[in-house]
Amino acid sequence: MRGTALRIGLTGGIGSGKSTVARTLVACGAALVDADAISRAVTAAGGAAIPEIAAQFGSHLIAADGAMDRERMRQVAFDDPTARRRLESIIHPLVGLETLRQYELAMGAGSRCVVFDIPLLVESGRWRQQLDQVLVVDCREATQIDRVMARNGWPRDVAEKILAGQASRRQRL
Structure with missing residues (x-):
């Protein structure tokens, strides 16, 4: 990702407050690329990830409306680290492609600052070298759980x- 815009991860x-910070940055003129929203789109009915999710995990994890059954998949993915990695191997490349497309659109529109809201920025390992700055939103764990x-x-x-x-908080900070 090259360009003249400031790229902020x-x-x-x-539950840390990322969305609130993102809205504030957008109100100040930044363009936003939201990885969670992209992830939801590729797992929605007709989303690009649905055929491979059905093939890898079974059609029982696809809801009647054609979207990934997020609650059932959450149970599978968090109970089985191998399943979680398989799911991420399906979704993350699609999110990466759409992230790049949205960044290019923002650059084409003349954006001077692009914020990449990437909850798993630390976990993925691939984003850091593509960004100029990283903002970590943090709060007490009890606050996160309550939210x-x-x-x-x-x-x-x-x-x-x-x-x-x-x-962990330590890994992010």
């Missing part, structure tokens, strides 16, 4: 399991 654990439970309606154990599967 925005990362942090689930995730309130926002997603998940029980505490699910929120804790997801948080445990992400890079």
Whole structure:
């Protein structure tokens, strides 16, 4: 990714406040490339990842509307690290392609600052060298868990399991 725009990676654990920071940066004129939104799009009904997810994991993980059954897949992926890596090997390349496409659109529109909201920036290892700066959004773990439970309606154990599967605060900072 080359260009004249400042490329900022925005990362942090689930429920840390990344979306709030992203909205603030967009309000200040930055373009936003949201990896979570892209991931949801490729796993939605008709999304590019759906055929391979069905082939690798079975059609029982595809909901009646044709989208990936996120709740069932979450259980599979967080209970089985091998399954999680298989899922990531399907989704991450598609997210990478769309991220590049959106960056090129922002550059074509004359954006001077592009924010890449990438929750798994630390975990993926591939993004850091493509960015000029990284902003880490951080808060107390208890706050993250409370936010995730309130926002997603998940029980505490699910929120804790997801948080445990992400890079630690020490790894991010």
